[in-house]
Amino acid sequence: MASAAPFAKMNGLGNAIVVADMRGRADRVTPDAAIALNADPATKFDQIMAIHDPRTPGTANYIEIINSDGSRAQACGNGMRCVVQALAAETGEKRFTFETVAGILTAEEHADGLISVDMGVPRFGWQDIPLAEEFRDTRMIELQIGPIDAPVLHSPSVASMGNPHAIFWVDNDVWSYALDRFGPMLENHPIFPERANITIAQVTSRDTMTIRTWERGAGLTLACGSATCAAAVSAARTGRTGRNVAVTVPSGGTLTIEWRGDDHVVMTGPAEWEFSGTFDPAIGTWLRDTESDA
Numbered sequence: 514m515a516s517a518a519p520f521a522k523m524n525g526l527g528n529a530i531v532v533a534d535m536r537g538r539a540d541r542v543t544p545d546a547a548i549a550l551n552a553d554p555a556t557k558f559d560q561i562m563a564i565h566d567p568r569t570p571g572t573a574n575y576i577e578i579i580n581s582d583g584s585r586a587q588a589c590g591n592g593m594r595c596v597v598q599a600l601a602a603e604t605g606e607k608r609f610t611f612e613t614v615a616g617i618l619t620a621e622e623h624a625d626g627l628i629s630v631d632m633g634v635p636r637f638g639w640q641d642i643p644l645a646e647e648f649r650d651t652r653m654i655e656l657q658i659g660p661i662d663a664p665v666l667h668s669p670s671v672a673s674m675g676n677p678h679a680i681f682w683v684d685n686d687v688w689s690y691a692l693d694r695f696g697p698m699l700e701n702h703p704i705f706p707e708r709a710n711i712t713i714a715q716v717t718s719r720d721t722m723t724i725r726t727w728e729r730g731a732g733l734t735l736a737c738g739s740a741t742c743a744a745a746v747s748a749a750r751t752g753r754t755g756r757n758v759a760v761t762v763p764s765g766g767t768l769t770i771e772w773r774g775d776d777h778v779v780m781t782g783p784a785e786w787e788f789s790g791t792f793d794p795a796i797g798t799w800l801r802d803t804e805s806d807a
Contacts, residue, residue: 516540517791517800521599522556525591525784527735527764529558532592532599535565535794536574542794544583549797551581556792556799559731562592563794564600572612573600580730587615588675590738590780594620594628598784615675629781632739635746635772636673644671645706652751654679656704658695666695666713670747674778676729677709678743682753687713687725696727710737714744716753723761735764742778745770 519534531550533542542563550556561579568575576596578586597609601622608621620630639648648654651671656679659665669679679699683690690713699711711727726740727733741760748754749772756772768782792799 516793516795518794519789520792520799521595521789522558522787523595523599523784524787525594525736525738526762526766526768526782528560528589528591528737529735530589530592530595531556531558531561532595533561533563533792533794535563535577537566538794540794541577542579543796544579546792546794546797547579547581547583550792550799553799556790557581559728559734559737560586560589560592562589562596564596567612569612569617571610572617573606573609575612578613580728581732582730584730585614586676586730588613588632588739590630590632590674590742591736591782591784593618593630593738594780594782594784596620597622597628597630598786602786613675623781626783627781628784629779630738632674632742632778632780634776635743635778637671637750639671642671642673642677642709643706645704652747654704656699656702658699666690666699670751671709672743672747672750674739674743676739677705677707678712678740678747679705679709680712680714680724680740680744680747682751683713683715685715687715687723690725692725692727693733696733700727700729710740710743712737712740712744714748716748719754720757721759721761722748722754725763733763736762736766736768738768738780738782741768742770742780746772746778 657664657667726737
């Protein structure tokens, strides 16, 4: 396959990731290729992280993020950890500076194998998220699912981590809500002109919480790094937690989120390699090269 590019199938706490090596190439992963890869059970993914040559001096690489429906995403924290692990194994480097469509971010692999990604500064202005109409206080906006007098979900906090998020606070187990049914409606609600990631969050203590996320362009996911960050900062912003919180995601794993004094959000967690192969970035056909080490 003359046009084949290497890829690694990985995951970040269950968030299914394809890391595609597009360095030294002028082409890009097409939407058709993403849809074809996602249709194969072996390569089904939430995001493709396409590693390109750097565009900006001082950065290691430009990272393009593609959702499973072929649309482009601005941010994917779990995917960035997978990129770091792949590049650290290849180069021996531990610290990286990347460029994404959402901006410049830094990441580091620690001695224990965990990886921290500086996800940048969250934005809370209604225009920045963006919302279709003005809300002066985005800690709680008027949006609900269900009957007016007894809504199932209501009054979410909204924020941008480079991509739009809505966090619905619940007192019950997050698994007791039909997110597979509500997620598509809320993702595509007119209040979100660029669609949105939809998260149900239960705060369990001043420094712990549990979430489930319907990911824009990908659907239900076992983990979403940017949603975890958005939920953590929104919990702190609404007084539900402090600025350091351990967040349990649907895979059962935990991400540690620190909202630092300089307002940068640092996410720390693992990444896992599954197998590698090559694929055609134009049409998505692939050939497995290496069996899983599992």
